[in-house]
Amino acid sequence: xxxxxxxxxxxxxxxxxxxxxxxxxxxxxxxxxxxxxxxxxxxxxxxxxxxxxxxxxxxxxxxxxxxxxxxxxxxxxxxxxxxxxxxxxxxxxxxxxxxxxxxxxxxxxxxxxxxxxxxxxxxxxxxxxxxxxxxxxxxxxxxxxxxxxxxxxxxxxxxxxxxxxxxxxxxxxxxxxxxxxxxxxxxxxxxxxxxxxxxxxxxxxxxxxxxxxxxxxxxxxxxxxxxxxxxxxxxxxxxxxxxxxxxxxxx
Amino acid sequence: xxxxxxxxxxxxxxxxxxxxxxxxxxxxxxxxxxxxxxxxxxxxxxxxxxxxxxxxxxxxxxxxxxxxxxxxxxxxxxxxxxxxxxxxxxxxxxxxxxxxxxxxxxxxxxxxxxxxxxxxxxxxxxxxxxxxxxxxxxxxxxxxxxxxxxxxxxxxxxxxxxxxxxxxxxxxxxxxxxxxxxxxxxxxxxxxxxxxxxxxxxxxxxxxxxxxxxxxxxxxxxxxxxxxxxxxxxxxxxxxxxxxxxxxxxxxxxxxxxxxxxxxxxxxxxxxxxxxxxxxxxxxxxxxxxxxxxxxxxxxxxxxxxxxxxxxxxxxxxxxxxxxxxxxxxxxxxxxxxxxxxxxxxxxxxxxxxxxxxxxxxxxxxxxxxxxxxxxxxxxxxxxxxx
Numbered sequence: 006x007x008x009x010x011x012x013x014x015x016x017x018x019x020x021x022x023x024x025x026x027x028x029x030x031x032x033x034x035x036x037x038x039x040x041x042x043x044x045x046x047x048x049x050x051x052x053x054x055x056x057x058x059x060x061x062x063x064x065x066x067x068x069x070x071x072x073x074x075x076x077x078x079x080x081x082x083x084x085x086x087x088x089x090x091x092x093x094x095x096x097x098x099x100x101x102x103x104x105x106x107x108x109x110x111x112x113x114x115x116x117x118x119x120x121x122x123x124x125x126x127x128x129x130x131x132x133x134x135x136x137x138x139x140x141x142x143x144x145x146x147x148x149x150x151x152x153x154x155x156x157x158x159x160x161x162x163x164x165x166x167x168x169x170x171x172x173x174x175x176x177x178x179x180x181x182x183x184x185x186x187x188x189x190x191x192x193x194x195x196x197x198x199x200x201x202x203x204x205x206x207x208x209x210x211x212x213x214x215x216x217x218x219x220x221x222x223x224x225x226x227x228x229x230x231x232x233x234x235x236x237x238x239x240x241x242x243x244x245x246x247x248x249x250x251x252x253x254x255x256x
Numbered sequence: 257x258x259x260x261x262x263x264x265x266x267x268x269x270x271x272x273x274x275x276x277x278x279x280x281x282x283x284x285x286x287x288x289x290x291x292x293x294x295x296x297x298x299x300x301x302x303x304x305x306x307x308x309x310x311x312x313x314x315x316x317x318x319x320x321x322x323x324x325x326x327x328x329x330x331x332x333x334x335x336x337x338x339x340x341x342x343x344x345x346x347x348x349x350x351x352x353x354x355x356x357x358x359x360x361x362x363x364x365x366x367x368x369x370x371x372x373x374x375x376x377x378x379x380x381x382x383x384x385x386x387x388x389x390x391x392x393x394x395x396x397x398x399x400x401x402x403x404x405x406x407x408x409x410x411x412x413x414x415x416x417x418x419x420x421x422x423x424x425x426x427x428x429x430x431x432x433x434x435x436x437x438x439x440x441x442x443x444x445x446x447x448x449x450x451x452x453x454x455x456x457x458x459x460x461x462x463x464x465x466x467x468x469x470x471x472x473x474x475x476x477x478x479x480x481x482x483x484x485x486x487x488x489x490x491x492x493x494x495x496x497x498x499x500x501x502x503x504x505x506x507x508x509x510x511x512x513x514x515x516x517x518x519x520x521x522x523x524x525x526x527x528x529x530x531x532x533x534x535x536x537x538x539x540x541x542x543x544x545x546x547x548x549x550x551x552x553x554x555x556x557x558x559x560x561x562x563x564x565x566x567x568x569x570x571x572x573x574x575x576x577x578x579x580x581x582x583x584x585x586x587x588x589x590x591x592x593x594x595x596x597x598x599x600x601x602x603x604x605x606x607x608x609x610x611x612x613x614x615x616x617x618x619x620x621x622x623x624x625x626x627x628x629x630x631x632x633x634x635x636x637x638x639x640x641x642x643x
Contacts, residue, residue: 036507065371105374137375139450142527171372172593173364175286176585177357178375179397179453182526189523217593219364226368 031213031232037204039244042197044162047245050125051094057087059241060122060161061100062115063130066169068102069226075100077227082234083241090242099124107135108145112152119159126241127156128199130166136183145183149190163196164241170205172216197244199237208232267555267564268548273310274567274613278606279303281577284398285584289595290602297505299497300524300536304401308459309537311405311570312466319416320471332413339409343392345575346402350389353396354379356582360589378448388447395446398578400453407444407456408463415464419471427473430464433457438528451527458528462537487546490539497536565613572616573609580605 051057061067061080069078084098101118103111108131115127129152135145149165156163167187168180184202191198208214214229242248279294280303296302315335323331361376378385378394388394392403418426436442437457444452469477480486500521503509524530554560566573584601591597 065374070367070370104371133371137372138448139446141450142523144450146523169369169372171369172287173360173366173589174369174372174375176353176397176582178372185523192518216368217589219366221365221367223367226366229368 031208031228031235033204033236033239034207037200037207039164039197039199039240042164042191042195042244044126044164044197044241044245046160046162047125047241048247051091051245051247055094056125057091057094057096058122058124059083059087059096059098059126059128060118060124061098061102061128061130062111062118063100063102063128063166064106064111064134065102065104066133067100067130069223069230071223071226074223077223077230079230079234079237082231083237086235086238087241090238091247094247105134107138107140108132108148108152109140112148112155115152116155119156119161123159124161126162126164126245128164128166128237129153129156130201132180132183132187133168133178136168136178136180139179142182142186146186146190149187150194153190153194153196157194163194164199164237165191165196166199166237167202170202170209170216172209173219197240199240201233204233204236205229266550267560268545268550268552269310269313270564270567271555271560272306272544272567273314273570274563274565274573276303276306276310277566277570277573277577278563278609280307280401280574281581281605281609282602284578284581285588285598285601285605287588287593287598288584288602289598295540298501299494299540300501300530301533301540304454305462305529305533305537306540307401307570307574308404308408308462309466309541310567312408312463313470315409315412315463316416316419316467316470319412320420320467323416323420328413328417331416335409335412335416339406342402342406342409342571345571346392346399346406347390349399349402349575349578350396352579353399353582356586357396360586363590384447391447393445393447395453398581401574403452404454404456404459408460411456411460412463412467416467419464419467423468423471423473427464427468430461430468434461434529443527453527455528461529462534481542481545486542490542493535493539494543497532497539562610562613565617566609569613569616573613576609576612577605580608 047057061083067078067080068075071077075081078100080098080100084096087094087096087098099122101114103114106114111129111131115129119127131149131152132145135148153163153165165187167184171178180202188198188200205214205216208229209216213232214225218225279296282288282291283294283296283303285291291297294303319331319335322334357376358379361373361379364373385394392406395403415426415430418429434457437455442457443455446452465473474481500513503513521532524532526533548555555564584605587601588597
């Protein structure tokens with residue numbers, strides 16, 4: 006048995022070594038982009054007042070721990086990328102994250118938050134906690150719908166963001182039904198979905214990142230967030246038609 | 257006079273249950289390129305439907321005969337003993353699952369997944385977790401089929417009794433329960449929240465329908481099944497389902513699905529055995545029986561023998577499959593998740609399942625021949641597959 010496992014290991018390692026590592030290849034193929042999703046309020050805000058206020062509402066995976074964690078997390082990288090890409094626009098990204106909140110709790114919270122903030126677009130990252138707790142998928146979809154409607158009623162565009170691709174926990178967290186519900190709600194409500202799950206899975210397939218790796222280092226997590234921030238910026242620019250085809254689209 | 261099921265063993269049941277067990281194993285390995293072969297990617301239903309239907313069919317076949325020969329009480333006792341065996345098997349798998357994830361968790365640290373690791377919090381409160389698992393309320397990912405099977409068997413004695421006396425009434429009651437559970441949202445509660453992934457009130461329809469077919473329903477349907485119109489409708493529906501599933505894999509095709517159609521069919525609810533899934537299974541079964549007849553000589557060929565062997569020992573092979581899928585995930589986590597590894601783990605897993613099934617067959621054969629062993633006739637395995 007030991008010999009078999011060792012043989013497996015050698016074979017597996019040789020395959021892993023053959024898959025070249027491209028840490029900078031965080032391009033996103035076209036089929037994972039927003040598609041026809043539009044961000045009309047973003048377009049209008051940029052045209053009228055040269056401002057772009059973005060509010061990110063999320064849980065633990067919208068931030069990073071460690072030294073200067075929030076500077077390296079995707080919201081900060083999004084702001085930086087947008088500011089570079091849109092030099093004449095005042096870009097501001099605000100982040101509200103609270104760990105361990107289900108979509109239902111967040112939907113209630115964001116009503117209060119939106120009473121104080123007036124963003125052009127809200128990026129709502131959710132789903133992970135609901136999948137971990139096994140919340141009823143129907144109840145999850147209902148919470149998503151009510152949250153999306155509340156954001157739209159407050160006069161902002163919505164971008165939904167789904168879970169991270171986390172292969173190590175795949176036998177522990179069944180994200181499938183929740184990801185499907187998010188896609189379905191996004192389609193029904195006509196709001197764009199930032200398919201973080203699909204995008205990260207793509208990066209895993211191309212060998213850009215090894216998400217199985219057990220590492221305490223922050224550098225990999227920071228690179229992933231850098232890539233997510235850039236991909237999100239590209240998709241917002243694209244959906245709000247803010248650039249002369251600025252979005253970097255793969256084949 | 258209750259209908260007496262035919263005594264000749266229908267190898268098709270074993271064959272397709274064996275294949276379903278392979279597919280369930282392949283689907284349970286997360287991130288497995290080989291799972292592109294499995295039927296869930298080409299239509300609405302998947303191997304679970306096949307497994308539950310055939311389990312209902314064989315349960316009625318085996319315990320129906322026991323109920324005829326030995327009476328309600330003895331047959332019920334056998335059914336409950338079977339439910340107990342499955343419960344023990346489930347708890348055994350749970351222990352293996354805990355061992356695997358406790359190891360994976362302790363060896364895994366990555367700041368990117370600080371949030372996801374919160375799922376392991378339940379390891380910190382074994383007092384609650386283990387009790388909830390024993391109550392079948394806490395069910396790890398991919399460990400939902402056996403609890404469903406247990407509940408179905410617990411409810412089976414009165415259903416079987418009714419099926420033998422008024423088969424259509426029993427089927428009607430099953431359909432009514434299905435409809436009522438949809439209407440009122442009935443399901444069993446799960447821990448820490450939500451409800452069962454396979455709603456027993458909905459999935460019983462497939463199990464009872466299988467039992468109904470075993471007790472003469474299939475013969476009553478044979479004219480319908482043989483009609484060219486039925487076959488045409490079934491093929492058309494399979495084609496439609498294939499076209500829809502294609503749009504899941506190639507999102508750019510999604511624009512060809514009109515909004516009204518999307519609003520009509522989505523979401524396709526696996527938990528409550530969506531009508532579209534049930535219909536897809538019926539269509540698959542219709543097409544299958546019209547092309548694979550009961551006395552098809554290939555059924556006795558050595559090529560199909562491995563799958564048939566697996567189907568004849570479904571509980572053991574199912575559990576082994578769940579264990580192997582944990583093992584595959586473990587090796588992928590600790591060594592490599594490359595495509596070559598996925599293919600190799602999938603193929604070797606199926607080989608292990610076949611080897612185990614052959615071993616069980618050999619052992620039962622040896623035990624059956626030796627003096628002083630249990631009489632053969634009481635063994636569900638040898639009477640047309642396990643129930």
